[in-house]
Amino acid sequence: MGPQATLTDHDLNTLDRHWRALNYLAAGQIYLTGNPLLTEPLRPEHIKPRLLGHWGTCPGLNLVYTHMNRVISARDLDAVCVWGPGHGGPAVFAGAWLEGTYGELCPDMGRDLAGMTRLFRQFSTPGGVPSHAAPQAPGSFHEGGELGYSLAHAYGAALDNPDLVVTCVVGDGEAETGPLATSWHANKFLDPVHDGAVLPVLHLNGYKIANPTVLARLPEGELDELLRGYGHEPLYVTAVAGEDPARAHQDMAAALDLALDRIAAFQRAAREGDGARRRPHWPMIVLRTPKGWTGPAEVDGVPVEGTWRAHQVPLAGVREDPGRLRQLEEWLRSYRPEELFGADGRPSPEVLACVPSGDRRLGSNPHANGGRLLRELPLPDLADHAVAVDKPGTRLHEPTRVLGGMLRQVMADTAERRDFRLVGPDETASNRLQDVYAVTDKAWQAETVATDEHLGPHGRVMEVLSEHLCQGWLEGYLLTGRHGLFSSYEAFTHIVASMASQHVKWVQTARTVPWRAPIAALNYLLTSHAWRQDHNGFSHQDPGFIDHILNKDPHTVRVYLPPDTNTLLCVADHVLRTRDVVNVVVAGKQPCFDWLGLEQARDHCARGLGIWEWAGTERPGGEPEVVLACAGDVPTQETLAAASLLRTRLPELAVRVVNVVDMTRLAPREEHPHGLSDREFDAVFTRDRPVIFAYHGYPWLIHRLTYRRAVHPGMHVRGYKEMGTTTTPFDMVVRNDLDRYRLVMDVLDRVPGLAVRAAGLRQEMADMRHRHHDWIRRHGVDLPEVAEWSWPG
């Protein structure tokens, strides 16, 4: 990097000591259960009984940790790191231990011999910590277990944190994933005025598990074009196996200085400049190191350092093979631990010279434990947004459009605080939330033209046609202590099913880590749902995300199906207040009958499910003969239509109508914290009456939730069963046997004696279904009577 070295000899020496200490501590975690400082010759009993862990990525991560320490100290920088590569746990735990954070958070991890021993022993050990930068790792808000999301998380963290620098180490294996590949474009959405900076460090160590990586094998010019095409200015740092690391230290220091100078200049220009918008070509670092750098160069004559063989445990069978044991000891001693730690295990002052203090330490920065920064979200009075309902089923509203008005208020009330964001894949307006554009824009740093609407550099609505990037942004935003909501077409939340799993697992685990503060819920609004894909058709119909989420930890997952506009408002108000959970809210965007006034909606949502007495025909003090249950807006409409038909045509039949908002109420109390006791459940559903349950999604979910209930043998569930196509709303319910006529027939078939008694009505219902088939074939639209249907009262 030119003749003028960035680092003085002294700095170089202390940085190298810090890096060596980290490398020693990382290797120690993989191998040692005793003799942590090598104060005696290594013996088999000092070696862990099972050697688990991944050495390959650690030295590179350690280099970043060391050098981030330098620049944080030198610049008093507010910085966090996202450690993208898989199995980077040893590096992150080592860094946090060495800087003292770990010992402050977990007193048994102090910077002494006992603490070091426990640090080593806990790693990848039953009851210990995993090999990833999991919630147990101080300073981490990204696990790196499943790969692909580091850069999106980093950008999410940087949003609305103008003074924060988020350094993001991207592994070259991870860089092959789709989510990571598109995350490079997140720089077109970063506001240099209100957001912080993301500094990607593409770590090319060349190999995945068993293969070279694509990016590491590109010719240099092609890689450079690619990164510039992504909108970055790449700065290169290359380390060579066997070479004195001094050059790598100098180059890394120079690259970091240059990158941070560039970032500061871009931010200054944007914040203090003439207001002209120029999208910065943000710097990034390409860090090329050997995989397993400084580890064994060869094992049994086969190259290891710098190859895929360094991925996991470079020396296996150490307990059994004295030669391997000796090689391990040589390797560990090559870091000269006696220079790095006192006999009591305390790191020497030289090792700690670069370490920042207090909350500037990477393991202590509050952004990486976002709950510490979380503030209550200001939520509006629902009465200002609720719709008036004089009589159920007489007026229509688009639930998500009304929600949009409420979210607009939240946006307005957080305009100064900037701790609330909406994300969505190009669908905020399609999902009818566009009222928010009255108070904020869609974030957009790229070119604009005259016909564009609602695009702006400072907007807090994030839209890009990548569910992965949307989810990653929001996760990063929440994990660093803010609030948000992801609106999506219902079917396409499956695209982020695996990300959602990983987030649930993070939250579930983080709840067990005492020093982690609770974070705001991850809230999904699933709309444009299966029943109303009139022009998108079969490919857009999939209500299974609910099933996916409900397989996860019951203390972390919630699913709500508000049946109308006011219930959606109440559910939204609730979920935006929750912590350490994932909420899935399914609600339609199409005009939907209003059933409940605001106070009724509040009560109903607070209970989670309940009897809609006004919709049924039970006699006071009597027992129902049949229960019509429903969950979801379209099933609720069809159920109430069926109840209305029964009321008119069979007024003597005692029908009970039950609506379910919170799906987990159906689960047994022992299986979900929201689950009803059997007594509560039976009071609503009865113990022995036929239940016809019209459900929004795959019908089996209801069976799965209720199979232990007394009433279950008589429960008959209608739902979505993959009978979809491009068709009308009513045709969709007919195809899936969820329509009002079918529900009436189900009642007649299941109430003892009724099929015979009401044979005429049954035939009439069957005729209506035939009439529908005939009508739609001839006219291409729904029967007028179903479209114009209204609640009789």
Added chain:
Amino acid sequence: MGPQATLTDHDLNTLDRHWRALNYLAAGQIYLTGNPLLTEPLRPEHIKPRLLGHWGTCPGLNLVYTHMNRVISARDLDAVCVWGPGHGGPAVFAGAWLEGTYGELCPDMGRDLAGMTRLFRQFSTPGGVPSHAAPQAPGSFHEGGELGYSLAHAYGAALDNPDLVVTCVVGDGEAETGPLATSWHANKFLDPVHDGAVLPVLHLNGYKIANPTVLARLPEGELDELLRGYGHEPLYVTAVAGEDPARAHQDMAAALDLALDRIAAFQRAAREGDGARRRPHWPMIVLRTPKGWTGPAEVDGVPVEGTWRAHQVPLAGVREDPGRLRQLEEWLRSYRPEELFGADGRPSPEVLACVPSGDRRLGSNPHANGGRLLRELPLPDLADHAVAVDKPGTRLHEPTRVLGGMLRQVMADTAERRDFRLVGPDETASNRLQDVYAVTDKAWQAETVATDEHLGPHGRVMEVLSEHLCQGWLEGYLLTGRHGLFSSYEAFTHIVASMASQHVKWVQTARTVPWRAPIAALNYLLTSHAWRQDHNGFSHQDPGFIDHILNKDPHTVRVYLPPDTNTLLCVADHVLRTRDVVNVVVAGKQPCFDWLGLEQARDHCARGLGIWEWAGTERPGGEPEVVLACAGDVPTQETLAAASLLRTRLPELAVRVVNVVDMTRLAPREEHPHGLSDREFDAVFTRDRPVIFAYHGYPWLIHRLTYRRAVHPGMHVRGYKEMGTTTTPFDMVVRNDLDRYRLVMDVLDRVPGLAVRAAGLRQEMADMRHRHHDWIRRHGVDLPEVAEWSWPG
């Protein structure tokens, strides 16, 4: 493109007529239900009652269709097209109708007035065809409903089709998705010797639903760097709204000629050259057109053509508003239909001048209806690969490693035919299938170094760290008539959950399209499963892909859990023979006890589930007192261990052991074609005995499948319940209550009277669990007795 025009005036004229005809037919599909040739003034009753469809992308797709016709005819090119942009249906249906293919496949879609009327009426109409390039669209093997997979499909189609050119139109909306963003790198895996070519056409029409696209708003130089960084030579074609399209035609023709010349030269060099490997920088086309090109420039004074407003139906309310109706008529007449079609609806000879003949037509090319090309896969004699089993539970094999030997044989036997591929995200060896490397390499066109192993330019194992790209490759390969298998870590198949849904929906729909020939099954091998993530931990534990798949069309989905090595071979042999289905096979890679010899395994797999009499203690002619059921390798081991404990300690208890391989056998016969009748089911599981079911995945699935069975009220299911971490195999089963001791306790608790009678045994089992907890805390490894356990009987 220089002074020398590519097209003569005559060619220009006929191409433009073809393009105009396509545009007319596309618009007609969106709007018209009568008066298809505008032989009379347009009246409201000629307009469809519901206007559904997406005009925005059509003119660009039509331009590609027209120009592909030209080069196919001129070069006798074997070419197919992947139509990536969403809602491109009108263009693809128009092209197939115009070239005559549609009428040949569906006689009521002939090239006459009646056929044209039906073409228009069916579009986005109940009972008709969807707005995407769905299975009903001739020439399509990619739907474009969910976005992101076009380019991966295109590469999959090109593999092992050396003479094929796959033109792939990538929408700029789709280009923002993660899967698409990483698919650009698929060119590093394309073999110019044995594979065909992919010609990406990046269609920058500038907008998604409501937003500009990122790529369309990049400065030209940045976009060029990006595409060169992806390894392509970009060729640019730009059309301007309102301008004579002649220039766009000339530029498109020149770009296509140049691209195809380049492709031919690269292939010739690789196939006839000196053998030196040079990765080609394949050409691609950047086609910049206005969105909704040639549609209404303005509506009510607001710009439409060239903006996001052209996305769907550019003129709404046409039936109601006479002004709009007039504007529509002007628009449609601007294509001069009277020049394009005779009064009988037949296209004029000039319109058809560019259209190729027979199977060279894009709608007829057999690669796009791959079943037409499918050949039986040569499968080896299983006896050559099966392991010998003298006595159950005495020897261990790694099931997937033995499968690797079988797959090696398949690879060897298809070395010439090249119609079988393995795909996997950097895990083929990790999943123990590495025997295949004895006969083929991992496909790799990038640089190699001395330490690389099994990488080669002609390999048929596809590895890249992107489940999306793996799945996309395989789907494209299968849809064009070949065979394959996707091996993956079980948890991370969720990454492609949505792709799997879309493929199931494609297959389900294609089965209803009479002219579609059946294709080979999409086979998943899910290994490295939840129970054996000893060093990857919690983030790698998720058995829910099974649940996801089983929500789909029962005629299309199958799930198998072979309990040992020989059953895995039998299942693999079966699934590789199946057609038009998606098979999920879950099998471990860790050493697993052999239970069944080959013939027993064949019988067991043919039945799908069965009683393992040798493992139980039923008296001949008697009834069991309890049923121990199991599915999955680890649950089978624990169940047999429990059965073994019971046999030793409670020999008088009549225990039946049932193993389930084919999960859908459990479903009622009416719900899945593999489902057992109640009589068959009851014969195995009894009607009234306690059943303790040890299941591999989330326990609710078993309840969902069996809730209608007589025995269900007494069924108790143990499975994975998200109690995971980095730990030992036995600790995993204990944490999730699936261990042998717990299963024995479950038996004692559920067989009436037994808990009291065998209180001592129950205490002993509880003590063993305590002993385990204590042991693992102190030693970090499993109790010796569980690790050394073997089958006594």
